[in-house]
Amino acid sequence: MSDTDRPVEADLDQDEQAEQLVETDNGPTVADETDLLETEFGAADMTGTYVAVAGGDLA
Numbered sequence: 001m002s003d004t005d006r007p008v009e010a011d012l013d014q015d016e017q018a019e020q021l022v023e024t025d026n027g028p029t030v031a032d033e034t035d036l037l038e039t040e041f042g043a044a045d046m047t048g049t050y051v052a053v054a055g056g057d058l059a
Helices: 014-020 033-041
Strands: none
Touching: none
């Protein structure tokens, strides 16, 4: 985590929290991200999630 305090008020209700959200349009950080993920974890599941194999090494 950062050493810098986050600029948000404490004790916001759910609607107030939603107002704080900002769309960043942040996409993949590398052009071949899908290929890299498939190499590391295998094909994504039906929800598009890459799941580590049980007992696999994530180091």
